[in-house]
Amino acid sequence: MSERIVEKRTQPYIIDLMTLYLPAKDPYLTAKWYVDVFGFDPNASSHSPLQPNTDLVVLHTASGLSLFFIQSEDKLTLNFYNKDGYNHAVLLFRVKNSEIEEIYLRMKELGVELSTDGIKDRGGCGREIAFYDPDGRKVEINTYGT
Structure with missing residues (x-):
């Protein structure tokens, strides 16, 4: 039996994360919340601009990641x-360090349910805010590297 030799790669095949498909009880309301809190362009997608009574809304981040909110x-x-009992969010978005205070104030103004008390300084890992979106997902924003 011959063993297949796999050539060692210096880079992974995966280039980037392209799309997140996220369930939403009401895609319009969830997407509108992301537009209001984070300033997404509500009409950036010709596939599904922000409008009520739809089962799919697509928003795009500045880096090109597409967020698909699908009715479910x-x-x-x-x-x-984790093993120590820390509640980790899977969704972590990067924001500019110079804008995190503005985002925090907007969240407070809009009554966003925060998981952290204020902006948490994680030292070399950046500053972050943890919160819940309208569908109960824990999400974090972080300034690492900005």
């Missing part, structure tokens, strides 16, 4: 506890 009754909280 499924809950996908996207968080887990």
Whole structure:
């Protein structure tokens, strides 16, 4: 039996994360929340501009990641506890360090449910805010490297 020799690669085949498909009880309301909190362009996608009574809304980040909010009754909280009991969010978006205070104030003004008290300084790992979106997903924003 011959063993297949696999050539060692210096780079992975995966280039980037392209799309997140996220369930939303009401895609319009969830997407509108992301537009209001984070300033997404509500009409950036010709596929599905922000409009009520739709089962799919697409938003695009500045880096090109597409967020698809798809109507579903499924809950996908996207968080887990590590062995020490820390509740991690799976979704972590990067924001500019110079804008995190503005985002925090906007969240407070809009009544966003925060998981952290204020902006947490993680030292060399950046500053971050943890919160919950309208579908109960724990999400974090972080300034690492900005």
